Amino acid sequence: xxxxxxxxxxxxAGLALAAGLPNVLAAEAVSPDAGDPRPNIVFILAxxxxxTDIAPFGSEVQTxxxxxxxxxxxxxxxxxxxxxxxxxRAMLLTGVNNHLAGVPNIPEMLAPxxxxxxxxxxxxxxxxxxxxxxLEDAGYHxxxxxxxHLGASADKRPSRRGFSRTVALMDxxxxxxxxxxxxxxxxxxxxxxxxxxxxxxEDFYSSRFLIDKTIEFIDSNLQDGKPFFAYIPxxxxxxxVQAPQAFTDRYSGVYDGGWDELRRARLQxxxxxxxxxxxxxxxxxxxxxxxxxxxxxxxRYEAKRMxxxxxxxxxxxxxxxxxxxxxxxxxxxxxxxxxxxxxNGSEGSGPADQEALSSRFGAAMMGxxxxxxRLGLQGSYNTISPGFASAxxxxxxxxxxxxxxxxxxxxxxxxxxxxxxxNTLTPAFAWATDITPTILSLTGTPLPGARYAGKPVQPIxxxxxxxxxxxxxxxxxxxxxxxxxxxTGHAALFQGDYKLVLNRPPLGDGQWRLYNIxxxxxxxxxxxxxxxxxxxxxxxxxxxxxxxxxxLPLPPGYSQMGQLLTNTVKARYADALGVxxxxxxxxxxxxxxxxxxxxxxx
Amino acid sequence: xxxTQNALRVLVLVPALLFIVTGVxxxxxxxxxxPMLGLTLEEGIGLSSQIGDLAGFFxxxxxxMLIALISGRRLWYYPxxxxxxxxxxxxxxxxxxxxxxxxxxxxxPEVIIAxxxxxxxxxxxxxx
Numbered sequence: 001x002x003x004x005x006x007x008x009x010x011x012x013a014g015l016a017l018a019a020g021l022p023n024v025l026a027a028e029a030v031s032p033d034a035g036d037p038r039p040n041i042v043f044i045l046a047x048x049x050x051x052t053d054i055a056p057f058g059s060e061v062q063t064x065x066x067x068x069x070x071x072x073x074x075x076x077x078x079x080x081x082x083x084x085x086x087x088x089r090a091m092l093l094t095g096v097n098n099h100l101a102g103v104p105n106i107p108e109m110l111a112p113x114x115x116x117x118x119x120x121x122x123x124x125x126x127x128x129x130x131x132x133x134x135l136e137d138a139g140y141h142x143x144x145x146x147x148x149h150l151g152a153s154a155d156k157r158p159s160r161r162g163f164s165r166t167v168a169l170m171d172x173x174x175x176x177x178x179x180x181x182x183x184x185x186x187x188x189x190x191x192x193x194x195x196x197x198x199x200x201x202e203d204f205y206s207s208r209f210l211i212d213k214t215i216e217f218i219d220s221n222l223q224d225g226k227p228f229f230a231y232i233p234x235x236x237x238x239x240x241v242q243a244p245q246a247f248t249d250r251y252s253g254v255y256d257g258g259w260d261e262l263r264r265a266r267l268q269x270x271x272x273x274x275x276x277x278x279x280x281x282x283x284x285x286x287x288x289x290x291x292x293x294x295x296x297x298x299x300r301y302e303a304k305r306m307x308x309x310x311x312x313x314x315x316x317x318x319x320x321x322x323x324x325x326x327x328x329x330x331x332x333x334x335x336x337x338x339x340x341x342x343x344n345g346s347e348g349s350g351p352a353d354q355e356a357l358s359s360r361f362g363a364a365m366m367g368x369x370x371x372x373x374r375l376g377l378q379g380s381y382n383t384i385s386p387g388f389a390s391a392x393x394x395x396x397x398x399x400x401x402x403x404x405x406x407x408x409x410x411x412x413x414x415x416x417x418x419x420x421x422x423n424t425l426t427p428a429f430a431w432a433t434d435i436t437p438t439i440l441s442l443t444g445t446p447l448p449g450a451r452y453a454g455k456p457v458q459p460i461x462x463x464x465x466x467x468x469x470x471x472x473x474x475x476x477x478x479x480x481x482x483x484x485x486x487x488t489g490h491a492a493l494f495q496g497d498y499k500l501v502l503n504r505p506p507l508g509d510g511q512w513r514l515y516n517i518x519x520x521x522x523x524x525x526x527x528x529x530x531x532x533x534x535x536x537x538x539x540x541x542x543x544x545x546x547x548x549x550x551x552l553p554l555p556p557g558y559s560q561m562g563q564l565l566t567n568t569v570k571a572r573y574a575d576a577l578g579v580x581x582x583x584x585x586x587x588x589x590x591x592x593x594x595x596x597x598x599x600x601x602x
Numbered sequence: 603x604x605x606t607q608n609a610l611r612v613l614v615l616v617p618a619l620l621f622i623v624t625g626v627x628x629x630x631x632x633x634x635x636x637p638m639l640g641l642t643l644e645e646g647i648g649l650s651s652q653i654g655d656l657a658g659f660f661x662x663x664x665x666x667m668l669i670a671l672i673s674g675r676r677l678w679y680y681p682x683x684x685x686x687x688x689x690x691x692x693x694x695x696x697x698x699x700x701x702x703x704x705x706x707x708x709x710x711p712e713v714i715i716a717x718x719x720x721x722x723x724x725x726x727x728x729x730x
Contacts, residue, residue: 112701566704581691592680
């Protein structure tokens with residue numbers, strides 16, 4: 001009976017959504033007698049997933065669950081996010097620009113000069129409210145299972161940021177098969193459950209485990225009739241790229257044609273699906289290397305690296321499917337909205353040759369191997385090469401960490417039976433900060449404004465995307481609205497159909513460029529010379545964005561990977577290095593005195 | 603062997619002259635040389651310390667190296683070695699203890715030249 005009542009209310013909600021009145025509906029429909037009609041929200045976040053890495057966006061990787069989402073919802077083909085992890089998560093969960101939310105970059109890449117500023121700590125500030133807090137206060141159950149990476153101290157953990165039940169990884173990544181770190185920066189993989197350190201089970205595989213925990217959380221409160229918000233930030237497909245053998249085997253031989261062939265094939269499928277315009281052209285990243293110049297053994301190895309990557313994506317999809325099955329079996333599916341996206345574009349930082357001595361040595365230093373036969377299994381440290389990472393982002397240019405479209409444009413699907421538009425594409429611009437206001441709108445939860453719980457907070461600047469879900473409007477950003485973004489000097493400003501962009505070395509040239517990213521998502525035709533007025537106006541608007549959001553100039557000599565390396569050395573070896581240097585200071589005068597005594601004329 | 607020794611002398615002479623020039627620049631045009639060390643010029647006592655101490659450092663460094671080369675007295679290499687080694691160690695400790703930037707572009711030349719001077723002190727012949 002309760003289930004029927006819930007379905008009825010959900011149907012009402014769907015009708016109201018179709019009328020473009022989601023907030024009003026949800027607020028009016030809540031009644032203790034009628035049960036809580038507000039929809040459940042399942043927010044699924046992949047890690048480092050490229051623009052065409054899933055089937056509904058043009059991938060050859062089989063993702064039937066995500067394809068089913070696409071059939072019951074709206075695919076956003078012009079959705080953008082931050083170019084790396086924590087800044088994206090900060091915007092997704094707060095609706096506030098990442099600089100204002102205290103996360104201009106991941107803490108692992110912040111320079112000491114930047115850390116002197118309160119908003120450059122790389123952890124979620126206390127000046128923002130998460131969507132989880134807002135939903136929890138509105139009566140939702142709030143669950144999280146996956147990677148957090150927005151602060152590991154007690155007051156920053158997800159259990160203190162609105163999630164009532166959590167199992168969360170605090171680091172930028174970790175092994176998918178066991179509890180071990182993937183970078184020497186960490187001495188362990190820092191997993192926490194409900195705010196306390198925890199130990200992973202023996203049979204751990206990340207995607208399976210995260211869905212198991214999500215189902216466990218949902219199941220524990222299923223009977224009380226309250227809706228839930230489940231946030232599932234997967235570790236897939238962040239490095240180390242690892243997948244169960246059965247999933248990898250499905251892609252044996254699929255990538256034998258190399259990355260250029262794959263990049264072209266994905267472009268054609270994306271055109272056929274309507275994800276990008278028919279005239280879309282490609283840039284070819286020099287970093288991708290020459291497939292034809294590889295030996296047969298190298299090609300075989302590279303194809304397997306990518307097969308593991310594809311297997312990891314399909315494994316993620318398979319386990320999302322288990323959650324969907326669970327929700328169907330328990331009568332919750334029809335009243336659930338699914339949001340699927342990625343934190344940033346594909347990762348192009350993997351070594352071109354994973355079997356090279358330096359790569360083997362790096363993996364061995366952490367107790368990993370890179371053997372072909374066991375690639376992707378427990379103990380294996382796998383990545384994809386820059387070549388296949390470029391194919392993963394096809395037809396876009398650049399990668400994660402860069403402001404090219406390949407780093408910032410990712411798939412977004414918002415789906416659910418109760419949504420009025422099914423199997424729909426929208427080319428409207430959308431931004432990471434839009435997810436929180438959209439969830440709040442879908443659930444009828446008021447936005448926090450400039451104060452929340454008695455203290456000042458950054459107001460939400462994202463836009464509610466529900467008019468695009470209902471078809472009420474074609475775009476939620478007007479032609480003159482501007483959205484700025486900065487990461488370690490890489491910069492972008494979106495305005496209308498245009499994008500002003502600067503990519504710094506090593507892959508960029510540090511020059512401002514102007515593209516029409518609706519007609520030219522591949523960023524091939526630079527319009528700066530053709531449209532000088534727009535070019536200058538957008539540059540001025542970007543300067544305003546910098547000032548309004550406290551974007552700091554880059555420290556001299558800064559590089560992302562160089563800073564990551566020095567921060568790693570400092571974190572792991574500071575004590576030993578300090579003792580060594582002080583010893584040197586003390587002993588040097590004695591050594592010099594000894595040498596002078598020996599050198600002195602007798 | 604004389605060719606190797608002469609090459610070593612040239613390798614010592616070049617940085618010695620650069621250090622002397624840097625020291626002189628600190629005395630007569632500090633605004634041009636300060637950015638090379640990541641510095642902005644202070645005012646008042648701060649400016650006095652910057653010009654006085656840094657000119658003293660670089661002139662002493664370069665002078666010790668030149669004296670060692672010209673006199674053939676190897677003892678003179680050691681003050682220069684200590685100045686460079688302490689500077690490099692100090693930079694790393696500044697990074698470790700005080701959140702300064704790890705200035706590898708400055709540390710590396712200091713370490714390399716200090717090692718070069720150690721080699722010179724051991725293998726260049728002592729004057730009679």
